[in-house]
Amino acid sequence: MRGEIFGELLNPALEPERYELFATSLPIAPTSHDPGSVGENGLTALAEEPLREIAPLLTRRQFCQALGAGLLVLLFRDVRALQESGGGRRTGSPSLPQEISAWLHISREGLVTVYTGKVEVGQNIRTSLTQVVAEELRVPIERIRLVMGDTDLTPFDAGTFGSRTTPTMAAHLRRVAAATRELLLDLAAEQWQVGRATVEIADGKVRHLASGRSQDIGELTRGQKLSRPLPDTVAPTPPEQWRILGASVPKVNGRAFVTGEHRYTSDLKLPGMLYGKVLRPPAFGATLVSVDTREAESMPGVLVVREGDFVGVAAPSTEQAARALAAIRAEWKTTPQPSSREIFEYLKKNPIEAQGWEGRSQHLVGSLEEGWHLAEKRFQQTYTVAYIAHAPLEPRAAVAEWKDGRLTVWTGTQRPFGVRSELARAFGLPEDRVRVIVPDTGSGYGGKHTGDAALEAARLAKAAGRPVKVVWTREEEFTWAYFRPAGVIEVRSGVKADGTITAWEFHNYNSGAAAIRTPYAIPNQHIEFHPTRSPLRQGSYRALAATANHFARETAMDELAHLVGMDPLAFRLKNLADERLRAVLEAAASRFGWGKAKPAPDRGVGLAAGFEKGGYVATCAEIAVDRTSGEVKAVRVVTAFECGAILNPDHLKNQIEGAIVMGLGGALFESIEFENGKILNPRFSRYRVPRFSDLPHIEVVLLDRRDLPSAGAGETPIVAIAPAIGNAIFHATGLRLRSLPLAPHGLKGEIKPQS
Amino acid sequence: MREVIELQVNGIRHRLEVEPNRRLLDVLREDLDLTGTKYGCGEGQCGACTVLVEGRAIRSCITPVHLVAGRPITTIEGVAHGGRLHPLQEAFLEVDALQCGYCTPGMIMSGLALLTANPDPSEDEIIRFMNGNICRCGTYGRIVRAIQRAAQKMRKENRR
Numbered sequence: 028m029r030g031e032i033f034g035e036l037l038n039p040a041l042e043p044e045r046y047e048l049f050a051t052s053l054p055i056a057p058t059s060h061d062p063g064s065v066g067e068n069g070l071t072a073l074a075e076e077p078l079r080e081i082a083p084l085l086t087r088r089q090f091c092q093a094l095g096a097g098l099l100v101l102l103f104r105d106v107r108a109l110q111e112s113g114g115g116r117r118t119g120s121p122s123l124p125q126e127i128s129a130w131l132h133i134s135r136e137g138l139v140t141v142y143t144g145k146v147e148v149g150q151n152i153r154t155s156l157t158q159v160v161a162e163e164l165r166v167p168i169e170r171i172r173l174v175m176g177d178t179d180l181t182p183f184d185a186g187t188f189g190s191r192t193t194p195t196m197a198a199h200l201r202r203v204a205a206a207t208r209e210l211l212l213d214l215a216a217e218q219w220q221v222g223r224a225t226v227e228i229a230d231g232k233v234r235h236l237a238s239g240r241s242q243d244i245g246e247l248t249r250g251q252k253l254s255r256p257l258p259d260t261v262a263p264t265p266p267e268q269w270r271i272l273g274a275s276v277p278k279v280n281g282r283a284f285v286t287g288e289h290r291y292t293s294d295l296k297l298p299g300m301l302y303g304k305v306l307r308p309p310a311f312g313a314t315l316v317s318v319d320t321r322e323a324e325s326m327p328g329v330l331v332v333r334e335g336d337f338v339g340v341a342a343p344s345t346e347q348a349a350r351a352l353a354a355i356r357a358e359w360k361t362t363p364q365p366s367s368r369e370i371f372e373y374l375k376k377n378p379i380e381a382q383g384w385e386g387r388s389q390h391l392v393g394s395l396e397e398g399w400h401l402a403e404k405r406f407q408q409t410y411t412v413a414y415i416a417h418a419p420l421e422p423r424a425a426v427a428e429w430k431d432g433r434l435t436v437w438t439g440t441q442r443p444f445g446v447r448s449e450l451a452r453a454f455g456l457p458e459d460r461v462r463v464i465v466p467d468t469g470s471g472y473g474g475k476h477t478g479d480a481a482l483e484a485a486r487l488a489k490a491a492g493r494p495v496k497v498v499w500t501r502e503e504e505f506t507w508a509y510f511r512p513a514g515v516i517e518v519r520s521g522v523k524a525d526g527t528i529t530a531w532e533f534h535n536y537n538s539g540a541a542a543i544r545t546p547y548a549i550p551n552q553h554i555e556f557h558p559t560r561s562p563l564r565q566g567s568y569r570a571l572a573a574t575a576n577h578f579a580r581e582t583a584m585d586e587l588a589h590l591v592g593m594d595p596l597a598f599r600l601k602n603l604a605d606e607r608l609r610a611v612l613e614a615a616a617s618r619f620g621w622g623k624a625k626p627a628p629d630r631g632v633g634l635a636a637g638f639e640k641g642g643y644v645a646t647c648a649e650i651a652v653d654r655t656s657g658e659v660k661a662v663r664v665v666t667a668f669e670c671g672a673i674l675n676p677d678h679l680k681n682q683i684e685g686a687i688v689m690g691l692g693g694a695l696f697e698s699i700e701f702e703n704g705k706i707l708n709p710r711f712s713r714y715r716v717p718r719f720s721d722l723p724h725i726e727v728v729l730l731d732r733r734d735l736p737s738a739g740a741g742e743t744p745i746v747a748i749a750p751a752i753g754n755a756i757f758h759a760t761g762l763r764l765r766s767l768p769l770a771p772h773g774l775k776g777e778i779k780p781q782s
Numbered sequence: 783m784r785e786v787i788e789l790q791v792n793g794i795r796h797r798l799e800v801e802p803n804r805r806l807l808d809v810l811r812e813d814l815d816l817t818g819t820k821y822g823c824g825e826g827q828c829g830a831c832t833v834l835v836e837g838r839a840i841r842s843c844i845t846p847v848h849l850v851a852g853r854p855i856t857t858i859e860g861v862a863h864g865g866r867l868h869p870l871q872e873a874f875l876e877v878d879a880l881q882c883g884y885c886t887p888g889m890i891m892s893g894l895a896l897l898t899a900n901p902d903p904s905e906d907e908i909i910r911f912m913n914g915n916i917c918r919c920g921t922y923g924r925i926v927r928a929i930q931r932a933a934q935k936m937r938k939e940n941r942r
Contacts, residue, residue: 149882149919277878284883285871285890287818287858294817302812344812346804420822420830420884420918469820469884470918501823681878681921688920711827711916719909722922 097134098248100207130182131160131203133211137231137245139164139171141200144184145192146176146441148471150741151678152192154279158674159197162264162271163204164211166231166244168279176443176465186442188473188567190640190739193674197737201263209261214247266672266733273733275677280467291469292439293424297494300426301330303487304348305497306338306355307507310704311563313359323351331355332490341487341495365562366702371411371515374537377560388556390544398530398551402521404590409517410579412538412767413698414510414563418716421469422504427484428494434461438481439468446478453482454489472689473567474508505709510699511568512561514538516579526593526601533580537561539572542639542746545580548604563701569686570742573639574693574749578767581635581750586763595634595754596621605638607669607732611645612636614728615667619647629654630662631759635750641738642670643730646687646747648723650755657775661691661723661752668727668744671735679740680727686744687725692717694749696771715771787851791816792860802848806840807831809847810857818858818887822916829915830884832891833857839895841914858887861894869939870894870932879928881919889915893929901940902933 132140141160147153153173161168174180176187184196208228215233216223219240227234234241266273283289308315318338320331329351330341338355342348365373399405425438434456440446443463451458468475480497488495499507514537521530531549540556556572568574588598596616603609616622616634626632629652636645649663668683696715700707708714749767756770757763760778764770789796791814798813810816810833819842822830826841833842834856861868870893873879880886889912896903896911903911908926917925 149880149884151881277875278880281875281878281880281883282867284880284886285867285874286862287816287887289883290817291820291884293821294811296812296815296817344804345808346801418918420828420882420916421820468882470882472918498821501825501828677878681881681924684923685881685920688922689918710825711823712825716916716918717920717922718916719913719922719926722909722926725923 097132097245099130099132100203100210131207133207133244133248135245135249137166137170137243139166140174141171141204142174142181143196143200144176144178144181144444145196146187146443146465147467148187148439148441148475149469150187150192150682151278151675152187152196153467154276154678155193155674156197156200157279158271158274158276159200160204162269163201164208164244165228168271168276170231175467176440177462178443178447178464179462183444186445186476187471188441188476190642190742193670193737193739194641197674198263202261205263206261211244211247215242218247272674273672273676273731275675278678290466291421291424292426292437292466293421293469293496293498295426295437295466295496297426297428300494300496301341301343301487301491302345302348303339303341303484303495303497304345304352305483306340306352306357307503308336308359308361310359310361311364312704313361316358316360318355318357320355322354322356326351326354330487330491332487334486337486339483339487341491341493345498361704364702364704367413367698367700367707368702370414370513370562373562374513374515374559378536379558379560388540388558390552390554392549393551395530395532395551395553398549399521401523401529403524405519405521406583406587406590407517407519408583408586408765409515410575410582410765411516412511412514412575412578412693414513414565414701415568415693415697416505416510416699416714417470417472417474417508417568418504418711418714419470419472419474422499422501423475423480423508424496424498425478425480425484426494426496427481427488429485429489429492432460434485434489435464436462436478436481436485437464437466438478438484439471439475440465440478440481441471441473441475442477445476446481449478450481450485454485472569473511473571476567477509479507501711502709505699505714506706509564509566511574511693512538512565512572513563514572514575516575518579518583520583520587522587522591524591526588526591526598528587528602533576535572535576535579537565538575541571542573542576542637546605546608546636546638547584547599547602549602562704563699569689570639570745573637573743573746574690575767577635577637577639577746578749578753581637581747582753582763582765585633585635585750585754585757589757594622599634599636605643607643608636608638608645610730611643611667611669611728614730615645615647615665618667618726618728619649619663619665621647626759629759631755631757633751633754633756633758635747635754637743637746639743639746641736642668642740642743644668644743644747646751648748648751648755650752650759652756652759652774652778654778654780657770657773657778659695659752659756659770659774660721661695661755663724663726664748664751665726665728666744666747667730668740669730669732670738670740670743672733672737673729673731674737676729676731679729682740683727683744684725686742687748688717688722690745690748691721691723691752693767694752694769695721696768698768698771785848787848789814789847789850789855790852791855792857793854800847803846805843806833806845806847806850806855807842810842816857816859820884820887822885822888827914827916828885828888829892829912830888832888832895832915834891834895837895837898839892856891856894858890861890868894868932869935870897870928873928873932873935874925877924877927877931879921879924881921885915885917885919889917889925893925893932896929897933897936901937903929905930 315336340351447463484497517534519532533554537559588595634647646666820830822828826844831843
């Protein structure tokens, strides 16, 4: 039976939030580290000589590369704390330098290099993390360089997902940089033989005020051989005093992108490199019966690789590789599989238990029986969401090179260390013989967690004895990547005539547990995630199931408001206890002018709100329906967002605007159609994504809470747009739509033309 | 069969021995190492591969190289001059009209074609012209603003 699940990602470690309701903060090492509680381990600053003392913790190569002349600062993790917290969900290996969780280097020229295992996929963390270091180290932005996502050079990191960079990595680097700043002040005071309190640091220089003496921090590190702990009580700069953080610093390496100079993985070229392509089965789960590669093999310069069901080619150009691939004749055995038409029945009929996660996917409050008893009106509805594709504009790509028994792979992934493990396992290598490097990547949206292209390139490169690049075609990307899970959500609720919700029952089949709990204060709840089998390979997608769960919940809230004859905003506010959620709802409603004016004919307004991953979002939308063509268009969207203290307001706005636009696709028209293991619409000409003409007028209201820790913002702003649009369609037409996408072919046939 | 073809890219003439039906995109990227022009879909739907031929935007992923032999081609690498960014490139940076940046070269090339044909486009005209370019990060609003801003800059420069 399980054989029917082709390539499904059933590894909870890959997407733990899908399974566990309470995994709001994952122990993603090393970022849970708190130097304030380190104890006998601590921050230690070291340069050159003393490194040998801790060299066994790292490979020698890592240090030789990380360390130029100058000062290297290391932050040690509290190993005991990790053991106590079980650390078992980490996917690291014993060869990783787990005892060291951060390092940064200051060269004699005063250039600061910071090393982080996070990767840049367009969310602009290269910029925000640079701001963090600049702020705390008192060094100008231009003098800071981030080395990101390189398994040989950066500390272990579980991956760039879950909106964790800002709350954990930014917080972590703030402490590292603040501690380094204090060390530099110590150094200056010692060298100048002056009181520690009389030394200041600003703009990359240390100064002694009384004597007017001043030195660049780079000069300060010259000739230093340091080995002493840094103070472990360092406090980061409070947000009221921020000068670089909290400012709209532009993308730090933006120029390379507007000139085309930046090299994505798919742009890399190594000497002697070949272009690789892989033979794909005609359907998921198909097995190779026979293959004839003779014609392909006879083509000049073409190498054909066959290992079991894997058949691939490598050639001197993409064109030649494509022709060689086309010349391969293969016979496959396929099996019948469910289609997108029957997917929702299939999900309901095919439950599974995710091993080791049983029972964790349930949330019970009060007594539903009591809730039904108190209810004066009852409500029951089913909502569905389709599979959709991430369709990152840069498809999966990898360049692999074998040299002296070591494998190096450049690839666009959100999990460089995870992909390193995949490669090490596949080729039977120790992890320290595999290096994964992630150039700033052409987006991911949760879709680049796996190392498929990396494995393919490495396999071909090994056989070819030369570097090989594999870049997936758009069709491959639409077919052989993984999808946002489809899902069925059943809601039952009871409400008093005055609008008080008394009972809330919520069952999600397959899409996931993220944001499954209601933010509304309801005394009696039964909320549960039911994992099911999936005919398609599925995995993380921006905000995970928070989109599906918010769609169902916030549509149901609208339906309940209608049931008791209340305004949707007033109904939500009445059932709300969370002040932060109230604040964004009121901010969005106020900017939108909610309830102020009656919309024009064939226009409607809707709102939705929610909370996930430390961020609070409320969206008001106005839509227009063309009664002749049936077309639905979002004309105006106002989103209010609050994620604690804002690190970079303009980049935050950019993320929110982007989430709204991307979310419009899943809300209105995106849907993967499939039949018998084949994707029927694996092209942009068949799978509609939002374009310029879909762009509504967008207004973003940012609530900056400098008294609260900063949370990530790449995901949560996407969760409210679909229900807001759906609710607006209901307002305009009286038509209640309960399936995402809401209007893949417009509303023709469902609404009456204008009489 | 391979043929010798002359390509004129960013003011430089190249004599190449290529399959005449090879995609211009691949020749630019693989033979000339001009990788600023991106692959996005291979069917002319996303605009990531946009280059200018005689000032007009074309999709290099569906253009056989022989069709553009001898005609002046501009790629993103040829837009800045002597280290000085074009006003449209500046405008993209000024309004942060990018996130991952993968669509950016194609957006800039399409934007240039628009501004060449229409130095003062309205918002509607920009949206209509640019609708063949996809940005999955959803920065469309900012790209519209960048094009408007560049148009303004260019008109000012021309008046000088």
